[in-house]
Amino acid sequence: MDSPRTDEQLLVAFVGGERAALGELAHRHEASLLGVASGLLGGCPSPASDAVQETWMRVIRYGHSFNGRSSLKTWLYRITVNCCRDIRSRTTPEQRPYPKTQPAAECPGPGPLPMLQERDDALYEAVGRLSDAGRELVLLCYHDGLTHKQAAQVLEIPLGTLKSRLHAVLEQLREHLCSEATP
């Protein structure tokens, strides 16, 4: 039985014309990318879907220019983070999901949010108070699919810098959460 192809092999195959290879790639990573996008965009599914769709469009257009300096996984996450930044920059301050917590009914996009059953408003509030860069850093670092090293590659910063910034961001979060907890 053949061993499954690596992500890079799938990309090469897709660039060579094998469309199914892109589907295999998406099967592996699309859910994780949607999770990161939804976390960066305040838990709203519609902009998160837009961000991930835009990610795949860029992969389709510029997949031939992937030079392999980083892993394909971190490349995909980097594109997704950039797309989330673009979406944030396109929205007005009132429309942005952060900093204030957005009730589920007010999320842009059609339909309710059945997927976000365990909405953590307090944490959203605290995360929303962070800067955009701090928010990206902390969400990527604690994302299930990424190690700290991979998060550093996604954000294009040294690992040591990431750790020091993470420590500072966690301190801020702790303060926010404590201030929310105390009456």
Added chain:
Amino acid sequence: MTETPERQIGKRLAALTRWRGERTELWQEALAATDRDDAPGKTSPHRWLAAPIWRVAAVFVVLAGVTATVWFLSTETSPQRNARVPTTALPLEMASPGRNDKDGDAPFLYRFGSRGDGSMLYGPDPMKNYFTPQILSDIPGDYLPDADRHVVRKATIELVSDDVPLVFVKCRQLISEAHGEFIEASTLTGSGVTARGNLTLRIAVERLSDVLNDLRRLATVRAEETHGEDVTAQVVDLEARLRNERRVEAELLDLLEKRTDAPLKDILEMRRQINLVRESIERLTAQNQQLDRLVSLASVLVVIRPLDAEEQETELGAYFSGKLHASWTGGLRLLADTVSGGLRVFVGGLMWWLLLGVIFMTVRHHIHKAQVSS
């Protein structure tokens, strides 16, 4: 075992980025969207821009174009380019309205052309072998009768040769007694490396350039200088005074002739006045003739030195410092020319540089965007 606060926060943060939604096929939608635009793997316009060689070539072409445009425009507007001085004369025209060529020897001007600012370029008729044309002010009717211009010409030429006596003799042979030329002074001293020759030649002004050319061919020219002193005003003044004195003389003579019955005392006084006037006339005539001689015969001072003497006289230190000074001056001039040329290109093409900068930033932004996503 209870979890630490950090682990709790970590779990909660991980939950924020966990997708719990329906399974999506966003990649298919993306494929469909790009299929509508272009096929996967198709070469995009950004690709060729990303190639370094094309970027360098594009920048080079644009730079060359802007530089050439600015340089061409600057030379087009330079005053030197607009000051056309044709070498061939235009058809003859009268400079002064009302005068015509039926005035006999009345001088007229030859219009050579016009300058870029509209002023005229006049000069004497070259066929009459007058002096070289000069640029004059643009005053209609104003002309300079070159036949009446009086200039005292002087020239100094220093020659070096390994045979000073030979050159000395040849210089003496250049004069033409038929034109009234003569050697005003000549000295030849020393011999060998100490030989020195000095001559002062009085040359007919019409032959001055020919004689100077002949002198240049005799030996190596080390230095040459020409000088002209315009004495026209003095000549005109002298002639006017002469005319006046002659008129006074004629009037006095006429008066003397008519007043034959005047007292002796008056007659003697008139004769005394006539004598004074005649003395003045003689004096002015002599001055006029002196000026005329100075004008008609140019002075050429010829200094002849031997080659060896020149090298001995030039000390190494003076030679070294002279060379350094010349190099320093030349280098500064070259630096000034380079800086001025660069400044001209930069300032003259400022709008083009700004446009180029905008284009470059736009292209760079698009390329960077594509590369970041890569």
